[in-house]
Amino acid sequence: MIFKPDTVIGSNQWGELIDEAKNLATITSELLDWNVVILELSEINYQDLLEKVGLLCTNETFGEFL
Numbered sequence: 001m002i003f004k005p006d007t008v009i010g011s012n013q014w015g016e017l018i019d020e021a022k023n024l025a026t027i028t029s030e031l032l033d034w035n036v037v038i039l040e041l042s043e044i045n046y047q048d049l050l051e052k053v054g055l056l057c058t059n060e061t062f063g064e065f066l
Helices: 020-032 046-056
Strands: 002-004 038-040
């Protein structure tokens, strides 16, 4: 799981936005054959996330869920 605090980190010399989380997820998935989930923290409400996790995992804390 990749926790992504912001949408992009900058731009390259061609003006394209750089998204390091997607790059890392692609490399990790292709090289290691891992399933990767990107959690974009800037686009979610933390309280809503806690509620959803609470509904899914009644016997686990948020940390244990992660």
